[in-house]
Amino acid sequence: MNDGTDYRAILTADTPLIDVRAPVEFAQGAMPAAINLPLMNDDERAAVGTCYKRHGADAALALGHRLVTGDTRGQRLEAWKVACLMHPQGYISCARGGQRSHIVQAWLKDAGVDYPLIRGGYKALRQAAMQATVEQAQKPAVLIGGCTGSGKTLLVKAHPQGVDLEGLAHHRGSSFGRTLTPQLSQASFENHLATDLLKKDASRWVLEDEGRMIGSNHLPACLRERMAQSPIVVVEDPFEVRLDRLREEYFEHMWQAFRSRYGEEAGWREYGEYLHHGLFAIRRRLGLQRFTEFAALLDSGLIEQRRTGSTEAHFAWLAPLLNDYYDPMYRYQLEKKADKIVYRGAFNEVAAWLTA
Incomplete structure (x- = not known):
């Protein structure tokens, strides 16, 4: 199976992508086969970003876990599980293949679902798409x-x-x-x-x-x-x-x-x-x-x-x-x-x- 780095094959095959970026990011740019099931909504992402600038990465991560907990976490996890079931050949994707996609992947694994992610995230897919257009x-x-x-x-x-x-x-x-x-x-x-x-x-x-x-x-x-x-x-x-x-x-x-x-x-x-x-x-x-x-x-x-x-x-x-x-x-x-x-x-x- 593609290890999440053959970006052109992923794009050509219309491989489903569970895009966990915030809705505002998704609206700014997304791949054709992506569905937006965010880890954090726009307000939560903005709060975490502000916290990161003021207090650093550890504090921002802790805030993110506090914001996405309880019923909120349960509802989002259930939506990811349903998407994984509907699209067994898909991938998780965030902005750069960093914390957000790894967190979602870990939560899914704890729930009994093993699901791959895009290495480099949307940014890597975007670069591959732009380069492909230049070549074509x-x-x-x-x-x-x-x-x-x-x-x-x-x-x-x-x-x-x-x-x-x-x-x-x-x-x-x-x-x-x-x-x-x-x-x-x-x-x-x-x-x-x-x-x-x-x-x-x-x-x-x-x-x-x-x-x-x-x-x-x-x-x-x-x-x-x-x-x-x-x-x-x-x-x-x-x-x-x-x-x-x-x-x-x-x-x-x-x-x-x-x-x-x-x-x-x-x-x-x-x-x-x-x-x-x-x-x-x-x-x-x-x-x-x-x-x-x-x-x-x-x-x-x-x-x-x-x-x-x-x-x-x-x-x-x-x-x-x-x-x-x-x-x-x-x-x-x-x-x-x-x-x-x-x-x-x-x-x-x-x-x-x-x-x-």
Whole structure:
């Protein structure tokens, strides 16, 4: 069995990790297969940290044992035991493989459960993930470009060597790009990306032609450098086809997602706010007059959708938004990369080119 130091094998296999760091640490960065079952909550960890600074390690350790005792210790121990039973091939992990993971391991052993730990903890896994990304980014890549609604993400997801950066970021990249799944912290996004790269270990990457940022997450510098040097294939589908894709993705699917999450009434309010927020985010670039016109058309589209179930009324603002804003912006960006374009074609033609 892995002794807790073959970090790449652990990441590639989606090996379960019982992460015993405090919730605030876990939120700042975690591995994809980790579950957070902390030894100390945030307040307890803060108190122990303060004690350590003022009175030293021994006093901090003693305080930790006083804080996590009795029913509190019993409840946390029971949660670890259940997790060990559910994930017999897993590991305990703390920040650096130090006291916290050793304490949890010892308590489990006293309770009759022998469970291994990650040597070096999250920090070692994180370093391995970052190094893996650097190495994988050295491989050649091809980028899929095209105006909004061209189906670029569909092509990436369908390709065995494709890496869905937007899926990993939980964001579709545009001002309307947020999903109902919150974005991860930057470190967690990078960890998920590294794990995906390790799993695929492709000879060549197929990626969407992204900007530096995907929502609040930014691409690692090594990957941005590779993408800047990579050839681009451009999807050129008819405007009507693109509109229909966007209608399905941003109106039909998003409305269903909001309704499933929040229910009929609250879901409708959330869905309307989502569309208005996306438009509001680009108001300065549109100009106040254009933004006001589009917002009124959006409201009309929502009324019609609520009344009839049809989403086509949204085309009254979506079509000019593409024509006046998104398409000129992307074409301008693409012109600066014209020397890297190696192929242009419709969706099916680009799919065939990528396969060939």
